[in-house]
Amino acid sequence: MARTIPQRELRNESAKLMDAVAAGETFVVTRHGEPVAELRPIQSVRKTFISPEDLARIAGAGVRIDREQFRRDLDAVIDQSV
Template sequence: MARSIPERELRNENAKLMDAVSAGETFVVTRNGEPVAELRPVQSVRKTFITRDDLARISSAGVRIDPGGFCRDLDDAVDQSL
């Protein structure tokens, strides 16, 4: 749950709030009692490492690719002639 803070607190307590955001907290900044912005940690879009458990879970999804169909799809999408 995001905590609401007034714009004044953001200005006056900037360093303290940045530490809290780094620790995972989210804040909704208000101006005259109306929400105007959200201050939250940046979420990494791409993992640089995948755990064994994650790999096992993903690979157990049972997705099968038909090699012949895959090649046909590629041939249809890309001109293979020189």
Template sequence: MDDVISQRELRNNSAAVMDAVENGETFRITRNGVEVAELRPITRRRKLSAEELVTRHRRLAHVDAAAMRADADAFFGTEDRVGEDDPWSRPRG
């Protein structure tokens, strides 16, 4: 449940309020009795291990590059397509 505190209470007890936020609490801040803001912890994602990244990568859907190229050519056309001498091309696989 969110705690409701006044702007003055936030100002006078900012260190304690920030400690509580750091520990997961959320506060709704009022000014003249009207709620104007919410102070809550930032949700941070933990870093994934190499093994977790590999596992996620293996779960990705297979992309058929030839079918994707055919769809793109059908939609955009081939007139402005860069040729085989494209200096920015990379090996596909």
């Protein structure tokens, strides 16, 4: 849940608030009592690195794809003509 703070607190306590955001907290900043901004941590969309353990787990799943069936499935939903 986001904590509401006035603009003055953001200005005066910015270093402390940035540490809190880095730790996962979210703040709604108000001006004259009206919400104007949200200060929150950036959420990573995807991992750019796969650990050796994760790679071994994924590779060991034993999932096999039938390439002919895969091609038929693609052809059924995608128009391949120009």
